[in-house]
Structure formats: C-alpha cells, structure tokens
Amino acid sequence: MDNKHTINGSKLRLLFVTSEAYPLVKTGGLGDVSYALPNALRQLGLDARLLLPGYPTVLEQLSLVEVHENIRFYPLQNPLRLLVGTMPGGITPVYVIECPELYERDGGPYQDSSGTDWEDNALRFGILSKVAALFGDHNLLFKPDIIHCNDWQTGLVPAFLKFNPKSRAQTVMSIHNMAYQGLFGTEVINLFGLPPESFSIFGLEYYGKVSFLKAGLFYADWITTVSPTYAKDIQTAEYGCGFEGLLTQRNQQLTGIVNGIDTNVWDPKTDTYISHSYDVKNLPAKFRNTQALRKKLKLPQLKNAPLIGMITRLTEQKGIDLVLPIIPDILKTGAQMAILGSGDKNFEKRLQALAALYPNKLSVTIGYNEELSHQIEAGANIFLMPSKFEPCGLNQMYSMRYGTVPIVRRTGGLADTVIDATPENIKKQIATGFVFETKSSTELLACLHRALQSFRNKKTWRQLQINGMKRDFSWHTSAKQYVSVYESLIV
Numbered sequence: 001m002d003n004k005h006t007i008n009g010s011k012l013r014l015l016f017v018t019s020e021a022y023p024l025v026k027t028g029g030l031g032d033v034s035y036a037l038p039n040a041l042r043q044l045g046l047d048a049r050l051l052l053p054g055y056p057t058v059l060e061q062l063s064l065v066e067v068h069e070n071i072r073f074y075p076l077q078n079p080l081r082l083l084v085g086t087m088p089g090g091i092t093p094v095y096v097i098e099c100p101e102l103y104e105r106d107g108g109p110y111q112d113s114s115g116t117d118w119e120d121n122a123l124r125f126g127i128l129s130k131v132a133a134l135f136g137d138h139n140l141l142f143k144p145d146i147i148h149c150n151d152w153q154t155g156l157v158p159a160f161l162k163f164n165p166k167s168r169a170q171t172v173m174s175i176h177n178m179a180y181q182g183l184f185g186t187e188v189i190n191l192f193g194l195p196p197e198s199f200s201i202f203g204l205e206y207y208g209k210v211s212f213l214k215a216g217l218f219y220a221d222w223i224t225t226v227s228p229t230y231a232k233d234i235q236t237a238e239y240g241c242g243f244e245g246l247l248t249q250r251n252q253q254l255t256g257i258v259n260g261i262d263t264n265v266w267d268p269k270t271d272t273y274i275s276h277s278y279d280v281k282n283l284p285a286k287f288r289n290t291q292a293l294r295k296k297l298k299l300p301q302l303k304n305a306p307l308i309g310m311i312t313r314l315t316e317q318k319g320i321d322l323v324l325p326i327i328p329d330i331l332k333t334g335a336q337m338a339i340l341g342s343g344d345k346n347f348e349k350r351l352q353a354l355a356a357l358y359p360n361k362l363s364v365t366i367g368y369n370e371e372l373s374h375q376i377e378a379g380a381n382i383f384l385m386p387s388k389f390e391p392c393g394l395n396q397m398y399s400m401r402y403g404t405v406p407i408v409r410r411t412g413g414l415a416d417t418v419i420d421a422t423p424e425n426i427k428k429q430i431a432t433g434f435v436f437e438t439k440s441s442t443e444l445l446a447c448l449h450r451a452l453q454s455f456r457n458k459k460t461w462r463q464l465q466i467n468g469m470k471r472d473f474s475w476h477t478s479a480k481q482y483v484s485v486y487e488s489l490i491v
C-alpha cells in the first residue's frame, strides 16, 4: 500500500457520489466503476467513501448503522436518515440515504418497471446532491477534501457548493455519458434554493430548462471523462450533445482518464460464474466454456463455428441498429450469435423475432443477467461492440481479458483500448481486436469478415487472444491519474 496521499499528515478524504455501484445496484458501466475505482483509491492510501441512494437492493445487501437521523429537506414529507455500511466483499465505507418516499419502490434506479423515467427524478437526485453538499460543508462526521460527482444525477453538487460560502470541499465532475443531461423544469431552482442568477447561459440553464449535467460541468472545480479520446470527442458538435462550447472553454480543466476494470471480479482464472477456469497458459480450456454456453443457450455444438457475443444496453448508442439489418448475413457465414441485453422495446422485439427465425444460430436473452454476462465473455470467440459513441466501454476490456477478440468502432474509449489487427500490428504482436471507422452496417460486416478470416488461422487467432489477455487493464494507473487531479485541487 502506498500512503503518500496525505494533506497535513492525514489521508486525502474523498466522497464518491454515485447513483449506482456494483454489486448493490448496477445498470451499466457506472456501477462497475463506482465499485472498483474507490477500492483502487483506498489501496493507494486515500480515505475514499461512497454516497448512494437507499434503493431496496442497497438496503437489503448492506448491514447498516445509523450515523445521522432527522435530516430535513424541503419539500420532503419526512426527515431522512443517513446510514453507513461497508461494500460487500470490499473495503469501502458506503453512506446510504434512507428516504422511503424517494428511493424505496419497485423498479430500477432511474425508471419504473415499464421503462419510464420516474416522474420525481429531479427531486430524487437533487436530494442525493443536497446530502453530498452537506458533507461538503463539513457538517457531518466525514469531512471530504474532494467530492467526486458522477453523471447528471450528481450534477447539482458543484452548484450547491459554489453558492455556499461555507463550503470546504473541491468538486470533480466525471462524465460517463454526455447523452444523459438531466433536463428538468425551472421550478427546480426554487425547489432547491438555488440563486436565480444560476439560471443563465453562464450557469445551469440549457435551452430554457435546467440541466443537472450542465450544472456539474459549469460549476465543478475540475471535469474528467472516462477516456482521452472521448475528452476530445465531446468538444465537437458531433459528440458534445450541445455542451461542446462549454467543454472547449473549460478544456484546461478537463482530463480524460481511461477506465480500468476490476481484475478480481473479471478474471477467467477465478470467475465463479463460469464452468471452466482458464488463463493465458491454459487457453484451450476456454473452449469448454463455449460448449457450456451453447448448451445453456440451446445452440447446437458446431465444432469450427465461431460464437459471437454481445452484452449491451439496447440503445442507439451501442450501434444495435447497425447490427440488426446484417444479422442474416452474419449467420450466413456459419457463425452463431449470443446476445444479452435490455432497453428499447423496439430493439428487443426485433431481436426476438430474428431469434425465432434462426433458433439454431442466434440466441437472444432479454433482461439483465450478471451470471450470463460472465459466461458470454468466457464462451464467445468474438465480442461485438459497434458503438456510435462510447465514453469508455468496459465490455471490450472484459473480452480481451477473457481471450474473446473484440470488434469495435473507432470511437471514444474503444479507440483508446483496442489495437486493430492490421498486418503490421499482428507482426508486432500488439493487435488485440478489429476496428472499423464509420457508422455503417456494411463496414461493420466487412470488419467481421476480416475477423473471421483471422479466426480460421489458428496461430494468428491465438496470438490475438494472448496479446489481449496480457494487457494490463487494472485500475492502478488510472486511479493514480485521479489522485493527481485531486491533489492539483487542494495544494
């Protein structure tokens, strides 16, 4: 352990505020990052702690002790309680806001079970931000030097602290996805007691609405995003979602730090979800996982057919609409496909219709399934991730760690983490996947043909697998980059 990171002899104190954290609650990569990054920071000697809403799954999984009761916020009917526990299997203390009227309901963290956003999301996440700001005032037992905010759900924290003369903490705003901006009506200003001048183009106003994300981007002391390429991308009109001007103005305080992965949770050698463990020295054992996956998904055991995996939120972002029209062509090559995902109902239906047409070649599982996601990473030969934009992406890194060769579009974190199998890169033994450029089904299919050609060459394929498995995707380096950002704010 490295205990260098101290201020006046005590550890740097960090409050990591997030709307989801694996294994308590997870809808995507933010959940994984919120588990692994604070852990990595603690290993570097920081006193990092989490703040999360008390959804039912969080309250069920943690043993919690009360630290504060009767915290009253207008317009809540009842006071809320602040509880503390420790991450399951981890080392990070977690503060949980117990507030049944906001968080204890069936459904997901952001949406009800039919996929509609909760009507009171402004209040639900405004209160999360209010509680974080209380920590920032140093009014509670834990007095953070830095509050690290994540995505729009925590965007009001920097605004609250900026307008509070008693605030003692610096803020970092991390963008995991620019496409979700937290847009609400102007009543939010009065609701949370923000000064009227904040509702300005130089503030949290966005086309006549209040944007929680813009509040974070405008008022935070520093901005980070989850890969260097995405940090550049979001300064352009194509990827900036309207905030490219603000981000360009603030680019001296904007850092792109590529996500790591939790190499304990995602390790084919120790993964308890998969039937046969393996590593780079025992790669042939991976095939047994392919067989097990086929069996589980009721796909026939075809000896030389590649199995293509996809695990994804079914949204435009992930390029699923590029995949859908070419599924028949992909299957014509002799490949099989295993797709796991949930999201847009239209995409779900179209995938299910195709699965009914090709029962021996295409398996589609609609829903969220952590176990199956590990089994697909272990069992598939190729992983498809043709995202239209991708702030970082974790599945391509999980894939490489599992010897599953990714096919990705050159964007955001995919561009930063996958090295294309050009003849030159193959020769240099650095290629780890297949990369295509434009948002086009035809290009994707051409790239897939390129991958299939290499798949037939056992030696080349083995080398691609090994190159990926040997890469270090752990959090260590990236967590140190976050520490540099925090330290630059408090000296």
Ligand code: ADP
Pocket: 027, 028, 029, 030, 032, 311, 312, 313, 340, 341, 342, 367, 368, 369, 370, 373, 392, 393, 394, 395, 396
């Ligand atoms: P994003 O956060 O944009 O969805 P990432 O690649 O960063 O994309 O992270 C996605 C995470 O969510 C991964 O851990 C992936 O395995 C997981 N995931 C996505 N969809 C599902 C699903 N249907 N079932 C299980 N895990 C899923």
Ligand code: GLC
Pocket: 028, 029, 030, 033, 176, 177, 226, 259, 390, 391, 392, 393, 394, 413
């Ligand atoms: C977002 C992004 C994804 C990123 C994840 C964690 O959901 O879409 O690219 O990996 O956040 O930072």
